[in-house]
Amino acid sequence: MIGVFDSGFGGLVVLREFLKVLPQYDYLYLGDNARIPYGTRSDKVVVRFTAQAVDFLFRQGCKLIILACHTASSKALRTIQQIYLPLHYPERRVLGVVIPTVEEALARSPGKRIGVIATEGTVSSRSFEIELKKLDPEVEVVQQACPLLVPLIESGEQEWEGTGMILKRYLAPLKEARLDTLILGCTHYSILMDQIRVLMGDKPGLICSGQVTAVKLADYLQRHPELETRLSRGGSRRYLTTDLTPRFQHLAGLFMGQALTPEVVEL
Numbered sequence: 674m675i676g677v678f679d680s681g682f683g684g685l686v687v688l689r690e691f692l693k694v695l696p697q698y699d700y701l702y703l704g705d706n707a708r709i710p711y712g713t714r715s716d717k718v719v720v721r722f723t724a725q726a727v728d729f730l731f732r733q734g735c736k737l738i739i740l741a742c743h744t745a746s747s748k749a750l751r752t753i754q755q756i757y758l759p760l761h762y763p764e765r766r767v768l769g770v771v772i773p774t775v776e777e778a779l780a781r782s783p784g785k786r787i788g789v790i791a792t793e794g795t796v797s798s799r800s801f802e803i804e805l806k807k808l809d810p811e812v813e814v815v816q817q818a819c820p821l822l823v824p825l826i827e828s829g830e831q832e833w834e835g836t837g838m839i840l841k842r843y844l845a846p847l848k849e850a851r852l853d854t855l856i857l858g859c860t861h862y863s864i865l866m867d868q869i870r871v872l873m874g875d876k877p878g879l880i881c882s883g884q885v886t887a888v889k890l891a892d893y894l895q896r897h898p899e900l901e902t903r904l905s906r907g908g909s910r911r912y913l914t915t916d917l918t919p920r921f922q923h924l925a926g927l928f929m930g931q932a933l934t935p936e937v938v939e940l
């Protein structure tokens with residue numbers, strides 16, 4: 674079974690891409706809706722919450738977990754991979770969305786100018802910039818935190834003109850920056866893809882980590898048969914959440930494009 678974890682429902686956009694590319698596996702989705710947002714929290718808290726979620730998903734039998742949350746991938750993945758896994762689950766794997774996105778962004782950026790929009794937490798961690806510069810020290814990275822976008826999208830305000838104005842303001846410095854590629858470095862931002870495209874124009878190219886991570890995960894599994902053969906292939910999907918509010922079906926529809934049957938769990 675593959676576990677997919679996010680701070681809330683935004684990670685469903687990532688799961689959705691996995692289901693297109695790798696539908697054969699069993700998936701267990703966990704959204705920590707009781708504690709969203711992660712994007713404004715300290716490193717310590719994001720590490721603690723993410724480790725609890727990972728532990729929970731492993732106890733359910735997942736052999737591989739993808740952190741679909743960019744904030745968790747940025748702030749907690751390294752600690753989980755380097756400290757938690759070797760101690761508790763040396764045979765299992767936890768992967769994130771930052772590295773696959775960075776690899777793809779570089780491949781698509783001949784001018785080496787890459788922009789990143791993300792939560793405050795992801796931007797302050799500089800995770801995208803650090804990983805991009807590891808692969809190519811000459812790359813220019815322009816980051817922009819967009820803290821109002823997650824609450825606006827979660828409140829169903831993505832079509833509101835105020836959201837358009839806020840987005841325009843966030844994107845203004847990136848428009849000046851003559852980018853090759855703009856990374857949408859947060860689960861929620863693909864919902865605003867069309868507006869971002871209009872505001873940014875034909876160039877830069879836009880990258881959503883969901884699609885990219887799905888394709889790279891398929892490649893990873895081919896290169897790691899010792900893990901791949903341990904993943905169950907029943908085609909099942911379960912959706913776990915740490916809190917259930919009346920917004921659930923609205924958000925499930927927004928991010929997943931369909932109604933879902935949630936199960937409430939405590940971590």
Ligand code: DGL
Pocket residue numbers: 679680681683684709710711712713741742743744745792795823858859860861
């Ligand atoms: N899932 C988070 C991310 O991709 C956005 C929501 C939050 O702040 O928790 O960074």
